[in-house]
Amino acid sequence: MYNNVTFCCFLGHTCKDLKKNQDETDTDCGGKKCGKCADGKKCKVNPDCISNSCKDKKCARKYRIMSSFKFEFNHLLSFSKK
Secondary structure (H helix, E strand, O other), rough: OOOOHHHHHHHOOOOOOOOOOOOEEEOEEOOOOOOOOOOOEEOOOHHHOOOOOOOEEOOOOOOOHHHHHHHHHHHHHHOOOO
8 A cells, every 4th residue: 555655756746846947947846747837937939938938948928919909009199290
């Protein structure tokens, strides 16, 4: 009979052991078996990251220009041209 710890590790569930092991790209995240990594954590490919953006081997936030900001900016430019 296995205790909980042995049973956990026997099945290969290492995504909550506070160690970077198996195919994890950072501690307990990334790779094929664990969840996605937060911004600033190590990564190899975009799907390792919550943001789906891996830049220079670190998860990076994707910045988007909001359409309302773009509209306001263009609106202000139109006044400056008059």
